[in-house]
Amino acid sequence: MKSLQGQLLAASPYMGNTSFARTVILILQHSDEGAFGVVLNRPVNETIKALWQKLSQEPCRVDRFVNMGGPVSGPVLAIHTVKPLGEFEVPPGVYLAAQREHLELLVQQTEHPFRLFIGHAGWGQGQLENELSQGAWLTTPATRELIFAENEDLWSTVVRRIGRSIIRSALNIKHMPNNVTLN
DSSP: OOOOTTEEEEEOTTSOSSTTTTOEEEEEEEETTEEEEEESSOEEEEEHHHHHHHHOSSOOOOOSEEEEOOSBOOOOEEEESOGGGOSEESSTTOEEEOSHHHHHHHHTOOSSOEEEEESBEEEOTTHHHHHHHTTOEEEEEOOHHHHTOOOTTHHHHHHHHHHHHHHHHHHTOSOOOSSGGGO
C-alpha cells in the first residue's frame, strides 16, 4: 500500500448525492491501519475569532471562517505554514497543529496562512483503499496553493487539475495551455 499522506482526495463526479459530494480532503495520515484527513471546502457559519472566544482567554486576531474538517469529532486542528508550530509535516512546507500552545500562537498572528478545523474525516483499515478501487475518489498531490486557496469552487479546480494530468499522461503531452481553445 502506498501512503496517500499529503495527497488531495476529490470526490468523484459519479459519487452521487452523498454528504461527500464535491468534497476535497487533504490526507493528513495514511497507513495500513487507516487514514484521516480534513475537508478543505466546507466552511461553517462561525468565525475563528468567535470559536476561539469559546475555547480560550487568549486573544485571536483572525476573523476568517472555521472549516468543518469532517464528520468525525475530535480536537481542533490547524493546517499552517509555520514549521516551529507544527507537530508534523503533511506535504512539504505545510504542517499540522493540534497542541493548544501551537493553536494559540497561530490565531494570534496574521502573517502566515492557516486553516482551522473542527472534526475530521476518517477511514478504518482498508476502507479508503476500497473506496478508491470503486472510483469514489480522485487523487492528486496537495500543494500549498490549493490547501490555502480562497477559491469559491475548490472541487472544480482540483478535478480539472486531475483531468488535465490524466490527459497529458495518456497523450504524452509535455505542455498543455490553461485554455486549450487558444491553441
